[in-house]
Amino acid sequence: MEDINLYTLLFLVIAGFIAAFIDSVVGGGGLISIPALLFTGISPSAALATNKFSSSMGSLTSTISFIRAGKVNFKFVIKFLPLTVVGSILGAYVVHFVSPDILKPLILVILVVVAIYTIVKKDWGKETLYKGLTRNKLILMLLLIFAIGFYDGFLGPGTGSFLLFAFLIIGFDFVQAAGNAKILNFGSNIAALVVFLSMGTVNFAYGIPMGIAMVAGALVGTNFAIKKGSSYVRVLFIAITVLLIGKNILNYFHVI
DSSP: OHHHHHHHHHHHHHHHHHHHHHHHHHSOTHHHHHHHHHHTTOOHHHHHHHHHHHHHHHHHHHHHHHHHTTOOOHHHHTTTHHHHHHHHHHHHHHTTTSOGGGGHHHHHHHHHHHHHHHHHOTTTTSSOOOOOOOHHHHHHHHHHHHHHHHHHHHTOTTHHHHHHHHHHHTTOOHHHHHHHHHHHHHHHHHHHHHHHHHTTOOOHHHHHHHHHHHHHHHHHHHHHHHHHOHHHHHHHHHHHHHHHHHHHHHHHTTOO
8 A cells, every 4th residue: 555655646746747847837737737636536626626735836936936037027916916816716616516617618719719819929929018008908907817816716727828818918928928927826826725725625645745846846847938938938838728728628528
């Protein structure tokens, strides 16, 4: 039994590192970490809660790295933090009463639009063009940030990608958009985690070692993105968005 536990923890550590490496930059790490946790045999609710615990550790690490590198417009982002926190808490509660399946067709359509738009606009996000928010863009951002926060608590996978896309829309480059997104993603992670902790669904035996691995993965991933720049983040963003589309299609048709 000890050998099995050791191999299971090793598996989760490796999966956690890879998931955080990706998630630290463009989100989508749940594509790897949630299936890895489900593979251990714990319940879906425990897997979601444990992943939120571990990913919060990685998210904090990448957030600090982006701030230290000067890739976060902190004064701007902090104004939207309450929206994503409230949205996430609401989503985490609602998921206990409403099946997440109702959102999946809509999420699939949004992901396809995001992927096509990013691929077609090749120069998009290469440099920061943000000059401030017009009234219409402010209203759009308020709605988007709240909706994405709700989605993070309600379903989760791809939240970082959606947040990054929101900041690209208003003129940030890919690296700064990723840094700004991390602040809000961390806020929504913590908000949902508080709800999960209150319900006692976090598996700490798996969550702590996986979380430590996610700290390491987030450090490596964030530093790699900052050094490589926007072109690297753009390619990774498109790749993860396409993978999310594939996963949602397979889920929709009950293939996985």
